[in-house]
Amino acid sequence: MTTSKPTAYDTILYRVRTADSLGRIIQNYHGPITKQQQDTILSRILADNPDIKNPDRIFPNQLIKMSVPQRYCSATTHPDTAPVLSTDQLAYQPLRRQWQQAAPQERAWLSTLTPIMLGTGSASMTMVNRTFLANTPLLNEMVHNYEAYKAGELSKGQYDYRRYKILGKLKTKLGPLARILNTTRLQNEVLRISRTKGRAPTQNITRQIGRMGRAAKYASRGGVVLSTVGLGVACNDIANTGDINKKNAILVESVGSIVGGTAFGFVSGMAIVAMATPVGWVASLVIGVGSAVAGYVAGKGFSNLYDTYGRKIDIASATGVASLCSR
Amino acid sequence: MQQVEPHIIWTIAWSLTVVELVLVFISIIFATVMHNILYRRLDSILFREPWFSSAELAFYSSWPLSLVKAGTYMFLIVYPARSRRKRFTNLNKDLPIDENIRVASKIYLYTHLLTAIVGVSWVLFVFGVYAVDNWF
Numbered sequence: 336m337t338t339s340k341p342t343a344y345d346t347i348l349y350r351v352r353t354a355d356s357l358g359r360i361i362q363n364y365h366g367p368i369t370k371q372q373q374d375t376i377l378s379r380i381l382a383d384n385p386d387i388k389n390p391d392r393i394f395p396n397q398l399i400k401m402s403v404p405q406r407y408c409s410a411t412t413h414p415d416t417a418p419v420l421s422t423d424q425l426a427y428q429p430l431r432r433q434w435q436q437a438a439p440q441e442r443a444w445l446s447t448l449t450p451i452m453l454g455t456g457s458a459s460m461t462m463v464n465r466t467f468l469a470n471t472p473l474l475n476e477m478v479h480n481y482e483a484y485k486a487g488e489l490s491k492g493q494y495d496y497r498r499y500k501i502l503g504k505l506k507t508k509l510g511p512l513a514r515i516l517n518t519t520r521l522q523n524e525v526l527r528i529s530r531t532k533g534r535a536p537t538q539n540i541t542r543q544i545g546r547m548g549r550a551a552k553y554a555s556r557g558g559v560v561l562s563t564v565g566l567g568v569a570c571n572d573i574a575n576t577g578d579i580n581k582k583n584a585i586l587v588e589s590v591g592s593i594v595g596g597t598a599f600g601f602v603s604g605m606a607i608v609a610m611a612t613p614v615g616w617v618a619s620l621v622i623g624v625g626s627a628v629a630g631y632v633a634g635k636g637f638s639n640l641y642d643t644y645g646r647k648i649d650i651a652s653a654t655g656v657a658s659l660c661s662r
Numbered sequence: 663m664q665q666v667e668p669h670i671i672w673t674i675a676w677s678l679t680v681v682e683l684v685l686v687f688i689s690i691i692f693a694t695v696m697h698n699i700l701y702r703r704l705d706s707i708l709f710r711e712p713w714f715s716s717a718e719l720a721f722y723s724s725w726p727l728s729l730v731k732a733g734t735y736m737f738l739i740v741y742p743a744r745s746r747r748k749r750f751t752n753l754n755k756d757l758p759i760d761e762n763i764r765v766a767s768k769i770y771l772y773t774h775l776l777t778a779i780v781g782v783s784w785v786l787f788v789f790g791v792y793a794v795d796n797w798f
Binding site for chain 2: 590593605610633639641648
């Protein structure tokens with residue numbers, strides 16, 4: 336879907352926060368743009384704010400006058416529009432843009448896929464939570480080793496060797512999750528000993544411990560939230576349609592997805608248990624993705640079978656789901 | 663919507679669906695109960711390297727993936743020779759479990775197998791009907 340409406344702008348006063356840069360602020364409000372567009376916006380900001388002499392030097396709490404797209408600041412009431420997210424949620428911007436550009440049919444697919452993705456996401460979140468929690472002690476060990484080295488209890492060689500071993504273990508145990516914490520930076524760079532004056536030498540490591548603890552907490556809560564939301568989405572869809580045929584179609588597709596996904600899960604579980612072989616990251620990801628795909632395909636297949644052979648059967652009313660999921 | 667006599671294909675598909683959902687429900691409850699019995703007795707002996715990989719030690723520590731760990735324990739209890747050869751190599755200890763747990767583990771594994779078989783049958787039936795209707 337495309338809109339030919341010209342973009343309207345609002346002028347705002349932005350209060351700079353710690354770790355902000357002009358580039359990041361522009362990207363927050365304008366989304367992914369070309370270098371040339373970014374330079375144009377930057378020149379306009381510098382013209383509006385003569386106190387900024389160097390665009391690379393802005394300070395926390397400094398106020399910056401800038402023009403931002405109006406539609407980004409105000410929520411629209413159109414039901415097919417994605418909710419407007421907070422401007423500092425950088426990660427959601429591409430998602431929001433994709434949603435606005437999606438065709439109605441693509442949006443319908445997304446609503447079908449959502450419960451499946453949420454169900455798989457819930458299990459993934461559990462894995463993330465446990466992985467982070469399980470590896471936090473390794474970072475604590477790194478701090479203790481450094482303190483022991485500074486106290487003279489460990490030689491330089493012993494300390495370096497232990498640090499090297501811990502980094503190796505972290506790399507193996509965190510697997511692809513390390514990217515969530517460090518993005519593209521290497522683990523040993525993130526966990527380096529700080530040489531900056533006025534800072535504790537182990538500050539980077541303790542910061543990483545906090546980051547892992549927070550990630551584990553969010554993942555744990557996210558898992559519960561996702562499970563609840565996943566169950567609620569189908570019920571909400573059933574409640575929000577007045578047409579009994581649509582209620583039946585949603586119910587059949589959801590039940591098909593659940594049966595297909597769980598059947599895949601039980602077969603995979605049986606295989607893991609019967610093969611009695613330890614499972615690594617790759618197998619876990621294959622099972623997670625496979626379960627989502629099996630659920631999606633099974634939902635479509637069962638829906639097709641209902642359309643052909645069961646269209647006249649009112650399952651939503653017969654099973655009580657229509658009255659259970661109602662407004 | 664007026665209720666009518668259902669088509670035989672739909673009756674079979676819906677019956678398989680209901681049976682599968684009931685089996686899934688029973689299996690999850692059963693596995694959760696067995697997990698709660700087994701982890702207290704066996705985690706201290708078995709839940710560590712080299713028998714579980716570092717990734718598994720992280721994954722299987724909380725629900726719902728902990729049920730896979732319970733399944734692994736039950737497989738060891740019911741089929742010790744195969745399990746000790748494949749995963750629990752060099753495990754020489756006797757496990758602190760009684761005959762009731764052994765029987766319950768066996769019933770669970772058969773229930774799980776039945777759930778998997780009904781699930782696969784459901785998938786084959788649904789897509790078999792689709793294939794016959796559209797491709798033959």
